[in-house]
Amino acid sequence: MSRLIDADELDLLSIGAWILGTGGGGSPYASHLVARQFYEDGGRIALLDPDELADDDLVAVVSTMGAPLVFQERMTDAAFALKPVRMMEAYLGRRFRAVMTVEIGGCNAFQPLLVAAASGLPVVDADAMGRAYPEAQMQTFSIAGLQMVPHVVSDIRDNDVIIPSASGWREMERVRRKLCTEYGSVATTCQAPRTGAEVKRHAVLRSLSQAIALGREVRRARTAHEDPVLATVAAAHGKRLFTGKVMDVQRRTTEGFLRGSLSLSGLDADAGARFEIKFQNEFTIGHRDGAVIVTTPDLICVLDSISGEAIGTESLRYGQRVTVIALPSQPIHRTEEGLRHVGPRAFGHDIDFRSVFEEHPA
Amino acid sequence: MSRIGIDVGGTNTDAVLLEDGKVLAAVKSPTTADVADGVRQALADLLAAAAGLPAAERIEAVMIGTTHFTNAVIERRHLDRVAALRVGLPANAGLPPFIGWPKDLAGVMRGSTHMLRGGHEYDGRILVPLDRAAVRSEAHRIADSGITAMAITSVFSPLTDECEREAAEVVREVMPDVRITLSHEIGRIGMLERENAALLNAGLQGLAQRTTAAFRRALRDSGIAAPLYLTQNDGTIVQGAVAERHPVYCFASGPTNSMRGAAFLSGLSDALVVDVGGTTSDVGCLKGGFPRQANATVEIGGVRTLFRMPDLISIGLGGGTEVGEGGRRIGPGSVGFRLPEKALCFGGDTLTATDIAVAAGRLALGDPRRVRALPAALVRDSLARMERMVAEVVDRMKTDAAPMPLIAVGGGSFLVPDHMEGISEVVRIEHHAVANAVGAAIAQVSGEVDRIFSGVERETALDRASREATRRAIEAGAEASSVQTLDVEDIPIAYLPGNARRIRVRVIGEIRRLTTQSSSGRPCSPGPR
Incomplete structure (x- = not known):
């Protein structure tokens, strides 16, 4: 069932997602701060169970990509996270029903939450890696052989690019990596849109809840001095x-x-x-x-x-x-x-x- | 060459006179509400103790370590309101200055926040041009609000400080007297943490000016003409004038001084150090004579920063620690500086760790007859418990399986057992109770570079970084011939082209000998510009 994420769960997600980053994915610290601030200002974010998606619902798949070191100076925020999503909607001529992350590991666990904060869209309790991986073709939608385009890569200065076609996932990855480097090694993305049916069939389901549960257990152990x-x-x-x-x-x-x-x-x-x-x-x-x-x-x-x-x-x-x-x-x-x-x-x-x-x- | 080292702690102000590596005199006096009074008293006691020594006539420098600035942040006192000017829009719009701060501290320090377009990329390219007109109009707003302290932070300023300097110039045209902290002077990569440090710094500058002025007066009143230095958290010093501008670098210098002093007094450069005070025990690790630094971010009064801090583990065990429940409960309460009135051995009513040590015959203090009635089992068990606490915290700090020496310092170091697993030897030294003041007296000057290099070979980049760090150390008062590299770290950056890598180099050197006092009263250049 769709439910509101509570403020405490933001902290837990930060702990759990950083563990699932398996060394990569970038620290969730800054994104977590943005989400926490949104909550302190009275905002709330809805978490949608994948089963609540209709088969023909359209889901935005989002990320921040780049070098983690650059993330320490140029951080993602809600408006920057939303930008490629809006561009994708304009390109498709359709509105998204919900938003999900490419990877649950590292800072990207929060990326759909930032989009949600800026747009009111609900966040799907799922991702496409179950962890962090460095390249686009390593996501489950690629393994499942789904389409890799259209793919929007956004720059904070509006030098945005829509990749409408590509010969393969790896080829698209190489092209967008060069764009990202040109943007200062930080970009936000809205990746090939997924239908509700595709998400339910090929995504890693309920991974946000699992990351939160992991964070909860770590914090419980710390508090209990275990x-x-x-x-x-x-x-x-x-x-x-x-x-x-x-x-x-x-x-x-x-x-x-x-x-x-x-x-x-x-x-x-x-x-x-x-x-x-x-x-x-x-x-x-x-x-x-x-x-x-x-x-x-x-x-x-x-x-x-x-x-x-x-x-x-x-x-x-x-x-x-x-x-x-x-x-x-x-x-x-x-x-x-x-x-x-x-x-x-x-x-x-x-x-x-x-x-x-x-x-x-x- | 003789020097005076002073450590202004929460309880005691310690002072030592050092010449050619020997402690000639050492004194302890209570810290006073006006810290300068305690310094004046310590200097008077020290000069009396050193009376007749030629060294007292040849004092070349006075080094003071103080917890005053840290305490101001922790206690939310003596802090100025600060205007935060951030250059970097359109980036980071969602994370305004003071985000993530404890509400009470932000309530005291947040004057106003201003976010403007500008900033740089990781490789020095311009992110967007600096909006000078906006800087000017915001400066007018700040001037109208009556705020006198300001922090300017620009994206990637540790790489290139252009935007911060240019913004400061524009601000000064509007507000010639405003105190400005530029973030690149005090922080590294990590925009929010650097901005936090700059904001704290800006809020402390007023206090720092008053404090160093008071220290200088105390020196003058004591007839000492030598220049004043303040110690920093990395075991190095800066001239008083630099410390006034960058008080945040003096955070947590106490534990660093104590560890450096322990290294100096013991002659060991690689060892563990336990400093047992009245209330807590701090354990650190010396590498090459300097404390190993913490890896993680450091919170000061709840604010996240990336300061250079020694890696320390603290536990609530000291000479004043209260012992209860028939010896089964050790602390966490402590009688602290009231030990001479509270402890049993001094005729007080509280059983403390000190009393246990006196009863066990490990320490001669107060009147041993007053603790003679303590049951032998209680004394034995509680002492064993305290020794176990020390052994456990020492083991946690150890990062090498091979046995290492442990230097025990501080007034409560009688609680440290002579034998511990993994410890080759427990080293006890003369003057251990004033190790922190000795550490202040032997502090050196440093220079640091932390920057991304791209388009050059690794060796070339490392060489450039070393030379830049050396130049900074010399500017900060180091003798050029004594400068040596302390720490080199390089991290290639994922996804970036051109062999890009972040390089951090830290060098240290002895203080330049002052042959003549310059007429301006400022014998060395005031530090990195």
């Missing part, structure tokens, strides 16, 4: 993989991404062991003492061992005490087509995916 990392693992049916200290972080920019690796030295039960994680904006693959033990699409999250706070790939530092956990991926990501888009090979690692959640690995 271990918030273990609480996260329990709440999200995840696995603790490693506890250690950051010994080294290497980052390099190649092909427009933040790629690198994180090296940990074990503590407590993991004393004496090493753990290494590679990332491309998000964490993609983890090795323990040289052996691969976890890969995308399993969610690899690095949390502060004491506060349970998620740590982004851009803010990892020598000496941090962290715990690596894995959370289960979406079923669609584990299909053959899903793995082609987001499996280890999609990130340049020539190995097969084997989930840490398989009871008895072959």
